[in-house]
Amino acid sequence: MLSPMGANASRAAGLWWLMFWIGVVVWVLVTAATLYALVRRRRDRHDPLTARRWENAPLVWGGIVLPSVVLVLLTGVSIDAMRHRDHPDASQATVVQVIGHQWWWEVRYPERDVVTANEVHVPAGRPVRLELTTADVIHSFWVPALAGKIDLVPGRSNTLSINTDRPGVYEGRCAEFCGLQHAKMRFRVVVEPESSFQDWLAAQGTSAAEPADDLAARGRQVFLSASCVYCHTIRGTAAVGSVGPDLTHLASRDTLAAGIMPNTKGHLGGWIVDPQQVKPGARMPSSDLPPDDLQALLAYLGSLA
Ligand code: HEC
Ligand SMILES: [Cu+2]
Secondary structure (H helix, E strand, O other): OOOOOOHHHHHHHHHHHHHHHHHHHHHHHHHHHHHHHHHOOOOOOOOHHHHHHHHHHHHHHHHHHHHHHHHHHHHHHHHHHHHOOOOOOOOOOEEEEEEEEOOEEEEEEOOOOEEEEOEEEEEOOOOEEEEEEEOOOOEEEEOOOOOOOEEEOOOOOEEEEEOOOOOEEEEEEEOOOOOOOHHHOEEEEEEEOHHHHHHHHHHHOOOOOOOOOHHHHHHHHHHHHOOHHHHOEOOOOOOEOOOOOOOOOHHHOOEEOOOOEEOOHHHHHHHHHOHHHHOOOOOOOOOOOOHHHHHHHHHHHHOOO
């Protein structure tokens, strides 16, 4: 968060530095006062009354007035920074809906009927309005380099905006303890030039690719006759489950299971056979597919670009 790459993140970082430097000044003053108190000589006290009044003055100024002024000032600056976060309205921004699940992120582009998971693609140089809610408990969406944190609260929709002109892949994670696998609830924001973003959207909007060979065709059969269909959707097939991530374009994603491992054939196989090994408590049961079926399934899922 200290190397901000977007407008809202810069504002948060600016506020952080202001607080840091005020903290430094306060710390120096308090340390100096402590040292002074330790080394100063006691003055002769002919007149106990004036002496007491003199001793109370630093207490009143340093202990009450100064902290009050500093805290009121910082509160004011924080509120002002919150008010000035840019909040593009839905008409001028790309709208992305993010829905938190234990322990992964559903990502939707309502204008284009696109549904994906754990990867938020956004165009560089154009405002993006994120609308966030949750399917279960409270989560918190945090991409430190791009924007502040915001909670995903049951029954309401919070908004956060991202506006950056620097393409790149930015790591994000859940920032509100949400259960056993909270630490493995990551995601990435892919900021890309307008044209690649449009290409990506168009590709994600299509139905799943037809199997290109016999092995993949058999894999699709395995998928459709196993329990997978109760929880996963592959658009263009009979699988319309909504408990887990949409797998229509699984192979286009860089990572698996909320950013915890690269999307390679080996990791995918390990995940399908025993998700509980990698992510104990994850809402996906282990499966006992025969090796041949598993190979076919991997060939099919690997073809869903
Ligand atoms: C009871 C529901 C359920 C069943 C049955 C199920 N899954 Fe899942 N699956 C999930 C959930 C929930 C997740 C998200 C887990 C997480 O990241 O914490 C998931 C994640 C995945 C992922 C990772 C997706 C991504 O984008 O990272 C793949 C691949 C997957 N499942 C494939 C399968 C296959 C293949 C089957 C059938 C053999 C299957 N699942 C059966 C619920 C289920
Ligand atoms: Cu969470």
